[in-house]
Amino acid sequence: MSQEDSVIEYTANDQMVVSASKLIRDNEAAYVGVGLPMFAALLAKRTHAPNCTIVIENGIMRVEGFELPGGTDTVGTQFYADKLAGLSYISFLGQAGYINLGFIGAGQIDRHGNVNDTVIGDYYNPVHRFPGSGGANDVMSFCDRTCVMLNQTKRRFPERVDFITCPGYFDGKPGRREESGIRQGTGPVAVVSDMGCYEFENGEMVLTSVHTGCGITLDKIKEETGWELKISPELKESTPPTAEELAILREIAAPLLARRRLTDFERK
Amino acid sequence: MSKVMTMQEAISSHVKSGDTLFIGGMQHGEPFAAVHEIVRQKIDRLTLVSCLTFSTNMLIAEGRTERVLTGYYGQDINRSYWLSRARSMDKYPVFQEYSHFGIAQALLAGQMGISFIPVHSMVGSDMLKYNPCIKLIDDPFTGGKIGAVEAIVPDVGILHAQRCDENGNAQRWGTLGVDAEGINASRTVIITTEEIVDSDVIRRDPNRTIIPGYRVAAVVEAPWGAHPVHLAGCYSGDWPGWLGEISSEDGYARFMEKYVYGVKNWDEFMELRKEEKGEDYFKRLRIKQIPSDPIYSGTEEKGI
Numbered sequence: 001m002s003q004e005d006s007v008i009e010y011t012a013n014d015q016m017v018v019s020a021s022k023l024i025r026d027n028e029a030a031y032v033g034v035g036l037p038m039f040a041a042l043l044a045k046r047t048h049a050p051n052c053t054i055v056i057e058n059g060i061m062r063v064e065g066f067e068l069p070g071g072t073d074t075v076g077t078q079f080y081a082d083k084l085a086g087l088s089y090i091s092f093l094g095q096a097g098y099i100n101l102g103f104i105g106a107g108q109i110d111r112h113g114n115v116n117d118t119v120i121g122d123y124y125n126p127v128h129r130f131p132g133s134g135g136a137n138d139v140m141s142f143c144d145r146t147c148v149m150l151n152q153t154k155r156r157f158p159e160r161v162d163f164i165t166c167p168g169y170f171d172g173k174p175g176r177r178e179e180s181g182i183r184q185g186t187g188p189v190a191v192v193s194d195m196g197c198y199e200f201e202n203g204e205m206v207l208t209s210v211h212t213g214c215g216i217t218l219d220k221i222k223e224e225t226g227w228e229l230k231i232s233p234e235l236k237e238s239t240p241p242t243a244e245e246l247a248i249l250r251e252i253a254a255p256l257l258a259r260r261r262l263t264d265f266e267r268k
Numbered sequence: 269m270s271k272v273m274t275m276q277e278a279i280s281s282h283v284k285s286g287d288t289l290f291i292g293g294m295q296h297g298e299p300f301a302a303v304h305e306i307v308r309q310k311i312d313r314l315t316l317v318s319c320l321t322f323s324t325n326m327l328i329a330e331g332r333t334e335r336v337l338t339g340y341y342g343q344d345i346n347r348s349y350w351l352s353r354a355r356s357m358d359k360y361p362v363f364q365e366y367s368h369f370g371i372a373q374a375l376l377a378g379q380m381g382i383s384f385i386p387v388h389s390m391v392g393s394d395m396l397k398y399n400p401c402i403k404l405i406d407d408p409f410t411g412g413k414i415g416a417v418e419a420i421v422p423d424v425g426i427l428h429a430q431r432c433d434e435n436g437n438a439q440r441w442g443t444l445g446v447d448a449e450g451i452n453a454s455r456t457v458i459i460t461t462e463e464i465v466d467s468d469v470i471r472r473d474p475n476r477t478i479i480p481g482y483r484v485a486a487v488v489e490a491p492w493g494a495h496p497v498h499l500a501g502c503y504s505g506d507w508p509g510w511l512g513e514i515s516s517e518d519g520y521a522r523f524m525e526k527y528v529y530g531v532k533n534w535d536e537f538m539e540l541r542k543e544e545k546g547e548d549y550f551k552r553l554r555i556k557q558i559p560s561d562p563i564y565s566g567t568e569e570k571g572i
Contacts, residue, residue, distance in 0.1 A: 057368060058294050058295055058296060058443040058445050059443040059444050059445060060443055070508065071295060071507075072295065073294065073295040073296045073443050073445075073498075074498060074504075074505070075498050075500070075504045075505075075555055078296075078442050078443055078500055084441070084442060084443050084444070084500075085443075085444060086294075086372070086443070086444035086445055086446060086447060086448055086449070087294060087319065087368055087369065087372045087444075087445050087446050088369070088372045088373070088376060088446070088449060091368075091369040091372065091389070095369075095387075095388050095389070118365070118394070118395075123394075123397075123398055128344065129343040129344045129345070130343075130344075131340050131341055131342045131343060131344075132338065132339060132340045132341060132343070132363075132365050133339055133340065133365070133366070133367040133368070133390075133393075133395065134320075134339050134340035134367070134368055135339070135367065135368040135369070136367070137367040137369075137370075137389055137390055137393055137395070138367045138368060138369040138389045141388060141389035141391070141392075142388070142389060163394045164392070164393050164394045165393055165394070165395070166393065167391075167392035167393055170392070176392075177392065178412070179413065180391050180392030180404070180413065181388060181391035181392065181404055181407075181412065181413035181414045181415055182388060182389075182392055183388050
């Protein structure tokens with residue numbers, strides 16, 4: 001690492017976008033929502049995956065890049081698409097096994113990758129209400145690989161969620177997804193939080209890298225996790241954004257920031 | 269047969285209290301002008317079916333909605349003035365929750381005239397515990413399990429289209445969200461449109477017609493009828509501005525009094541908005557239009 005690189009300043013959001021973008025492979029179809037996932041897809045398009053097809057729930061399929069929008073469906077996300085259709089068409093592609101990767105945000109995620117976007121506490125008398133599945137359940141049920149992006153706090157990383165909106169691996173026992181009627185060969189493969197990156201092993205979340213460049217430590221991550229976290233034997237420091245990646249990120253974000261604050265992708 | 273009428277006529281003759289209402293436009297080209305009229309006519313006890321619509325917030329906040337069939341709605345009452353207003357009137361709606369695909373498939377089953385559609389999403393989730401319209405069944409062919417989502421057949425569907433002829437042949441383009449399923453599933457169909465065009469325009473590009481005229485009960489010309497949401501090929505949107513305006517108690521009261529109850533129709537609304545926002549506001553929302561290459565239809569010149 002040169003000295004110049006070591007003084008680059010970046011935020012946890014930058015790290016999340018860069019880490020997530022690396023999951024996108026060239027020539028694949030990636031289903032993205034608004035906010036950081038769309039940001040990650042646009043970065044991938046400008047770096048290692050120029051030919052990936054970006055899939056957006058309202059009915060948009062496109063290879064050509066676009067200006068980072070404040071919503072999933074805008075004049076800009078529609079214009080110059082390869083195909084415009086409806087939500088069913090997009091989901092049929094996924095249900096039939098033709099979407100490789102999907103990104104979702106999450107209210108909470110648990111040890112076995114189950115996502116709660118619905119309710120904390122009793123359904124009819126909630127402690128907290130999230131807005132519901134939206135397309136998230138469909139994405140995690142349909143895509144070959146799903147990446148979940150969220151900010152990490154102990155409250156958002158409970159050992160077991162109160163409500164399963166998007167099934168991960170249930171209790172971790174093998175075959176549970178298929179038994180439930182979900183297509184084989186799907187499920188969460190990665191979690192990218194503002195503290196670290198995770199993968200899944202035997203249906204359980206495993207920490208694989210720590211965003212040390214953002215001042216995060218392993219102890220801090222353990223503090224913000226609601227169970228005894230499995231740590232990969234090959235635990236690494238998250239690869240920080242390069243100067244080039246950051247320059248592209250700033251360029252992508254500029255028009256939207258000029259118009260308004262970045263729409264928060266989180267389900268608050 | 270011409271089905272052209274005013275919005276007032278279309279809503280008063282086709283939308284009744286207690287109806288199940290499909291509102292088209294998933295974050296794109298929503299029938300705002302029609303929803304304003306439904307609010308103005310104080311039609312209530314509604315069941316709403318929609319995906320990511322903004323205008324329906326008014327029907328909830330006014331206490332006119334009993335049930336919402338939805339995949340996504342901000343139900344945190346501490347963050348939603350609209351819901352807290354509904355609760356203060358004891359009109360908090362029941363939310364029956366699906367995924368987006370679940371809503372789309374329920375409407376598709378309605379369009380197809382079958383009682384349910386099998387799905388591979390929502391299964392395994394806790395949505396099945398609280399929504400009686402989603403079940404897990406045995407797949408008769410694979411021996412495995414599969415989800416089943418019950419059909420939704422709305423009493424009335426409302427869609428805003430870029431163009432439509434007086435017979436109701438409506439053409440809509442850009443993203444379609446759940447528009448095709450929703451409008452075709454609905455028993456009674458109201459089309460609002462930017463422009464009523466000659467049937468000749470429709471018939472030279474008939475693949476674009478989203479529903480044939482004979483299925484349509486009313487056609488209403490409503491330029492800017494999807495504002496503040498964008499409409500492909502026509503204008504950009506300003507829903508963040510609109511949300512900012514009507515999300516607080518004071519802002520909501522002012523907007524409803526001045527712009528919904530205080531006007532007779534959408535034309536008056538647009539005039540008032542131009543006065544307040546400036547002519548330039550709407551000029552800036554107009555997009556730079558880029559034409560497609562024409563596709564050809566045609567007829568045989570002579571017999572073979």
